[in-house]
Amino acid sequence: xxxxxxxxxxxxxxxxxxxxxxxxxxxxxxxxxxxxxxxxxxxxxxxxxxxxxxxxxxxxxxxxxxxxxxxxxxxxxxxxxxxxxxxxxxxxxxxxxxxxxxxxxxxxxxxxxxxxxxxxxxxxxxxxxxxxxxxxxxxxxxxxxxxxxxxxxxxxxxxxxxxxxxxxxxxxxxxxxxxxxxxxxxxxxxxxxxxxxxxxxxxxxxxxxxxxxxxxxxxxxxxxxxxxxxxxxxxxxxxxxxxxxxxxxxxxx
Amino acid sequence: xxxxxxxxxxxxxxxxxxxxxxxxxxxxxxxxxxxxxxxxxxxxxxxxxxxxxxxxx
Numbered sequence: 289x290x291x292x293x294x295x296x297x298x299x300x301x302x303x304x305x306x307x308x309x310x311x312x313x314x315x316x317x318x319x320x321x322x323x324x325x326x327x328x329x330x331x332x333x334x335x336x337x338x339x340x341x342x343x344x345x346x347x348x349x350x351x352x353x354x355x356x357x358x359x360x361x362x363x364x365x366x367x368x369x370x371x372x373x374x375x376x377x378x379x380x381x382x383x384x385x386x387x388x389x390x391x392x393x394x395x396x397x398x399x400x401x402x403x404x405x406x407x408x409x410x411x412x413x414x415x416x417x418x419x420x421x422x423x424x425x426x427x428x429x430x431x432x433x434x435x436x437x438x439x440x441x442x443x444x445x446x447x448x449x450x451x452x453x454x455x456x457x458x459x460x461x462x463x464x465x466x467x468x469x470x471x472x473x474x475x476x477x478x479x480x481x482x483x484x485x486x487x488x489x490x491x492x493x494x495x496x497x498x499x500x501x502x503x504x505x506x507x508x509x510x511x512x513x514x515x516x517x518x519x520x521x522x523x524x525x526x527x528x529x530x531x532x533x534x535x536x537x538x539x540x541x
Numbered sequence: 542x543x544x545x546x547x548x549x550x551x552x553x554x555x556x557x558x559x560x561x562x563x564x565x566x567x568x569x570x571x572x573x574x575x576x577x578x579x580x581x582x583x584x585x586x587x588x589x590x591x592x593x594x595x596x597x598x
Contacts, residue, residue, distance in 0.1 A: 513566035
């Protein structure tokens with residue numbers, strides 16, 4: 289068998305995944321923290337204040353990467369849920385459900401920091417603007433997935449039901465993305481483009497790129513840590529978890 | 542026009558949420574392993590001797 293395929297098959301085994309997650313989650317968190325530290329240093333101490341918005345524009349360096357993550361994590365969650373539903377892979381169920389609280393966390397950051405930025409810039413904490421409203425609906429979808437997964441006792445049935453909600457919820461992502469194009473919106477349009485020229489000054493762009501990469505690493509670490517916890521919960525009655533629990537401190541935690 | 546207090550508030554929210562995101566799964570894993578350990582200890586403990594005091598009376 290192809291070594292990569294064999295590795296994937298082995299990773300599907302709960303004890304193998306536990307070892308993998310225990311080993312790599314700290315790396316995800318560590319790299320995320322280090323990368324974001326560089327980005328935050330640039331955002332707070334290097335980049336000059338905006339000529340119109342003053343220092344408040346520095347909020348952009350946490351708001352924009354979090355907003356992108358709120359959408360990306362939902363897409364990843366739906367992808368895992370679809371794989372789990374089609375091929376009945378238990379690990380993908382676990383990974384899909386582990387995405388939900390992380391995505392919800394990034395959505396909360398997006399809404400909160402946007403609101404804090406909006407108060408001095410727009411003169412209001414909140415407006416029922418298409419972008420803000422659709423992002424709020426995204427948060428409710430995340431909470432729906434978390435709630436549904438927690439409400440059904442059988443883990444596999446719960447994951448299937450919540451996964452279906454995640455798959456259906458994907459239709460919201462393009463609506464959020466293009467809400468500023470389709471409707472008149474108080475929220476500003478696209479200023480940063482992956483392909484093409486961004487309208488942000490290049491001297492202000494680099495901390496944002498560090499933050500974008502840093503949040504991805506963080507997500508990887510958090511996904512592994514949360515999936516590991518759910519994997520342990522599902523396998524709590526198995527011998528390998530008992531062996532892990534009775535292992536000397538530092539190995540099991 | 543510095544709005545520095547808004548910047549502090551936004552970064553505080555960011556830090557607080559990420560701290561929760563870091564801590565929550567670790568606490569959950571530790572709780573599960575602790576519960577498994579306690580259950581194993583309970584099952585391994587010898588059964589308590591029957592108290593026949595009631596029968597002796």
